[in-house]
Amino acid sequence: MTADNVIEVRDLVKTYKMGEVEVQALRGVSFVIQRGEVVSIMGPSGSGKSTIMNMLGCLDRPTSGEYYLDGVEVAKMADDQLASVRNRKVGFVFQSFNLLSRQTATFNVELPLRYAGAMEGRRAKAEDALRAVGLENRMTHRPTELSGGQQQRVAIARAIVNNPAIIMADEPTGNLDSRVGREIMSLLLNLNKDRGTTLIIVTHDPSIADQTQRVIRLRDGLLEAA
Amino acid sequence: MNFTQTLFEALESIASNKLRSGLTVLGIVIGVAAVIAMLAVGNGAQDSITGSISGIGTNLLFVFRGGADDSIRNVKPLTLQDAEALADPFAAPSVAAVSPVLQTNAEVSYGGEVTTTTITGALPSYFPVRNLNVTEGELLTEEHILGRASVALIGTETADALFGRHEGLTGETVRIAGQPFRILGVLESKGGGSFGSQDDVVIIPLTSAQTRLVRRSNADQVDVIFVQAVSAEAVPQATQEISDILRQRHRTEIGADDFTVFSQQDFLSTAASITGVLTIFLGGIAAISLLVGGIGIMNIMLVSVTERTREIGLRKALGARRRDILVQFLTESSLLSLIGGLIGIGLGWLIAYVVGQVAAATGTVFNPRVGVDAILLATIFSAAVGLFFGIYPANRAAGLEPVEALRYE
Secondary structure, three states: OOOOEEEEEEEEEEEEEEOOEEEEEEEEEEEEEEOOOEEEEEOOOOOOHHHHHHHHOOOOOOOEEEEEEOOEEOOOOOHHHHHHHHHHHEEEEOOOOOOOOOOOHHHHHHHHHHHOOOOOOHHHHHHHHHHHOOOOOOOOOOHHHOOHHHHHHHHHHHHHOOOOOEEEEEOOOOOOOHHHHHHHHHHHHHHHHHHOOEEEEEOOOHHHHOOOOEEEEEEOOEEOOO | OOHHHHHHHHHHHHHHOHHHHHHHHHHHHHHHHHHHHHHHHHHHHHHHHHHHHHHOOOOEEEEEEOOOOOOOOOOOOEEHHHHHHHOOOOOOOOEEEEEEEEEEEEEEEEOOEEEEEEEEEEOOOHHHHHOOOEEEEOOOOHHHHHOOOOEEEEOHHHHHHHHOOOOOOOOOEEEEOOEEEEEEEEEOOOOOOEOEOOOOEEEEEHHHHHHHHOOOOOOOEEOEEEEEEOOOOOHHHHHHHHHHHHHHHHOOOOOOOOEEEEEHHHHHHHHHHHHHHHHHHHHHHHHHHHHHHHHHHHHHHHHHHHHOHHHHHHHHHOOOOHHHHHHHHHHHHHHHHHHHHHHHHHHHHHHHHHHHHHHHHOOOOOOOOOOHHHHHHHHHHHHHHHHHHHHHHHHHHHOOOHHHHHHOO
């Protein structure tokens, strides 16, 4: 593997047990994503799209196979180590924003810093991140006082606040109308351009996929030949 | 995460659902208030019993007929001669004063009013020994004893029952078991005791009681001999001397005394053990309600964990470790129950105060006492309840798989 590969998966297999039946969600997937790349992952439902996203985001462990994230083998890490990897290397953007509704935008953005154990400069870093997504005037607002697009911006600020190696975006525009969706996409692409953060977008929307440099297509737990 | 922030977040979370938090806390509030109030009442009862026993008279000993158990045969009665022997300053140097009495319950009547009370046949020595005095009239004298006079001293409560007042009664005539007695004076009130009132009494000359009210096979028999020791320190010594004299006079075998010497200290320790049991009993009942409150907290925390599954998933995705989630939920449950505990202490204090006021209004001297130990106990215990009953829900939250939790609807 080379230093430019931020993600390298080899022969990734994931088997779920649904009662007595074993379901193979991934049947041996291998690919490489380079630092700074913008990649979309597409596929029909049941293709293993969400499973690969959970693996890449270190939310789950593969049944077998290897996964190097930023040069570190994470496939066999313990729960707390995985939590630490998620905290430092991965920024998540969800379809439904997933903000703490009782807390201010700043607090929400600060949350990963808190779990990182950072004591000082948290507020400043969170405010920088909010400025980067164009929310300098909404820092003390709560999610209920923000529009959908603004909420997703807060979520993006939260994803970049720890300067992660990759941003995992799961249908980031799925809950937004097309105009706001375009704004959010261009924000994500700009962040990639300005900061060089690797961007991985899981989507079923071809117009989103068209804006990425590369598309990884999945079908029945296998890579579809490009 | 830093502890103050965790605390602050937990507070915010509690405040975000005020009604539910309030109802949850209520269980702990009631439990802690019950513990505090019950312990206060128990302490107050102990104080009041101790106080009333101390009020019976200083350095007082009681000599009763009969042994410590029923196995003693041929029990000889206590007599006036026994009392005289106890008063011997050479045989019993620790004894300051001796006063034998006869006691019986009888009906006392005046006009249409009738009451049943304890009639004590006493000698003049009874009054200093029992620390009694009159508010009006005079005490019994030797002449009354020698003359077997039909005179009586009356306690304030008995007077209230018969006359509706306890002043200006000297010279009135009451009937005791049908026989007329002239009231010689009214006894000073000793206040309510926990053994029934010490003011519901009638005292007549011992000789009058012997001849008119109490018929005993032995004319010189007495029921109780009150003995005053020279000092509180001399009480054990006096007990020994009394026992020696009576054993000799009654010719009993060692260890088979046909009499019992009881000191105020014995009463105190008996009363203390009784109120101790009472306090434990009350506290136990209160502790059960605290337990129920704890289960309420567990219940609500479980609901809260389920409701916030997505939040937990998100926090985990953002890098929260198992311990972070555990601490978050444990802080919340402990804080809930600690808040309940603090409110409960206030409420318990209030209840104890009200009980004290009610007791005072009904004329009973009784002060519930809220001890620092009870407050500390309640605070620590309530926080511990929250912690203990929070462990299971918190563990469940911490053990959630991030993928599952994020997908939860």
